[in-house]
Amino acid sequence: MQGQEFEEKNAQRWSEYEQTLTTLEKGKHQALDVSTLPSRFRQVCTDLALARHRMYGMPMNEHLNGLVIRGHKIIHRRAGGTWEMLLRFVAVDFPVSVRTEWRLLIVATLSFILPLVGVALAGFYWPDFSWIQAVLGPDMMGQLDTMYGSSDDQIANLRGQYGSNFMMFCHYIWNNIGIDFRIYAGGILACLGSLFFLVYNGVFFGAVIAYIHTACSTKAFYTFVAGHSSFELIAMVIAGMAGLRIGLGLLHPGRKTRRKSLMDAGKKSLPLILGAALMTFVAAAIEGFWSAQPLPPMLKYSVGIALWIVCFLYLGLAGRGAKQSNRAMFGKKMEGDLNEA
Known part of the structure; x- marks a missing residue:
């Protein structure tokens, strides 16, 4: 086959491939079917090898070499830097994952x-x-008395006496994220562990509220928890x-093996638990540096209400109209196709 005949035979395929590369380089990949790009890339690589072996001329070799280089950059480019991926996760992936699992959201919330x-x-x-003590225990009731026994900035005084804001921030991270991960890990027991911890924490917090209203200062309690309770x-x-x-x-593994089904479920749950850990980190920061400050109660209540509204709007609206991790999934899909080939 002569060089001109070879070029005429493949010109349309090269042109379509080049148009696809141009569109992807401009970042307009949402409307494209990229599943065929790896196979087209391999074909162009084969064409370049044949053109060189058969010595079809420098212009054709340079043109095909340029297409190969551009295709390689598109397929193997990174999905984004660390900060870009983190921003994408917070702005899109996490809230979209929560809304996708809305049935589980209802079950967990009610539990x-x-x-x-x-x-x-x-x-x-x-x-x-008697029944409150059965739930909380005498030690916890004593701690609640110490923290919320009066409304005269008792928590702020205790904070200054026993620990700095930063130390309390670290304590809250250790305690609260530990609770979240115990709830998460309990799911491996056929959902029963997660449901147990959700119900247990609901009963515990309900008993705390009941005891506060019975024996402590509601003002001291609600001004402290208002800021961080939402997160x-x-x-x-x-x-x-x-x-x-x-x-x-x-x-419910379906047609998958239980091992494969469990692995897939772990991948689906990962954005949820990472997002929960991030929200708990924010809650610990608020609890450590804001909640114990001797500020006007109305200010604390207003900030608390505003943060509840922000959380609801964020989880309900953030990421609408955006596909979850488009660039990341795009890159992973093409690399997987190339590895299979």
Whole structure:
């Protein structure tokens, strides 16, 4: 086959391939089917090898070599830097994952909220310390008395006496993220572990609220928890969602093996538990550096309400209209196709 005949035979395919590369280089890959790009790339590589071997001339070799270089850069380019990926995760991937698993969100929320509300209401109508003590224990009741026994900035005074804001921030991270991961890990027990920890924490927080209203200062309690409660409680529920996803992967493998189903469920749950950990980190920062400050109660309440609204709007609206990790999935798909070949 002569060089001109070879070029005429493949010119249309090269032109289509080049148009695809140009579109991808401009960042307009959403409307393209990139699944055929690896095979086209291999064909162009083969064409370049034949052109060189058969000595079809420098212009054709340079043209094909340029197409190969451009294709290689597109296929093997990174999905983005660390900060870009983190921003993408916060702005799109995490809230989209929460909305995608809306059924699990309902189950986890009810598993936590219903025991909390039920136990708290029981404390309001039957303020009997015997059952509250059975839930909290005398040590926890003593700690609540120490922190919320009066409304005269007792928490701020204790903070200055026993530890710095930074040390309390570290303590809250250790404690709260530990709770989230226990809820998450419990999902491996066929969802029962996650449900147990959600219900248990609901009962515990309900008993705390009941005891505060019975024996402590509600002002001291609510001004302290107003700022960080939104991030902390929502993160706990989302950790429960992640655990339930793990459990469902084990319970309902479908046509997959249980091992494969569990691995896939782990991948789906990863954005949820990472997002929950990030929200818990924010809650710990607020709790460590803001919640104990001796500020006007109305200011703390206003900030707390505003943060609840921000959390709901963020999880409900962030990432709408954007595909989850488009660039990352785009790069991984093409690399996987090349590896298979």
